[in-house]
Amino acid sequence: MLKYSTYRSIYKETPRVDPIENRFSSVRMISSLFMTKAFRQANLIKVLMILMLVVSGFTVVGNVFASSIAQVKHQEKIVVVERGDTLWSIALKNKPSDMRTVVYIEGIKQYSGLENSSIQAGDILSLPIY
Known part of the structure; x- marks a missing residue:
């Protein structure tokens, strides 16, 4: 080695x-x-x-x-459903101009406690004010 x-x-x-x-x-x-x-x-x-x-x-x-x-001010508008009204027509009359109608309908359903989109004449709906 x-x-x-x-x-x-x-x-x-x-x-x-x-x-x-x-x-x-x-x-x-x-x-x-x-x-x-x-x-x-x-x-x-x-x-x-x-x-x-x-x-x-x-x-x-x-x-x-x-x-x-x-944006939600936690204010609401009360609307009585008349004959021939739909959520779509109510949303078109009351939604802000820059908001989609589908989004406003979801707000109506949430504020009013509706489980689906069916409404009848005489129902009272709470509409959110944005």
Whole structure:
């Protein structure tokens, strides 16, 4: 057996690193990045702007989804069903101009506690006011 050898591998040898030491070295590297003056001065403004955009984006999205619920004023109009009336005709007369008739009919059914679309003359309906 040879005591000394001149053998060199053609493959790169990766040094074995203790996982705990490797974890701490990456923490040191990241903390040194954040502690440089260049990062603190130049990139701090960029990071704050991105953070502000993200927060305002969530605010806008929240307002968009909340606005459909906030439109209802919890007021209602009482209508007595006459002969020949249908939910469709009642909805066409009373719905806002920018609302689909089908959506308003669902609101009428919900406010009036109707399980289906059948109504009869003399029924009292509660119409939502948007």
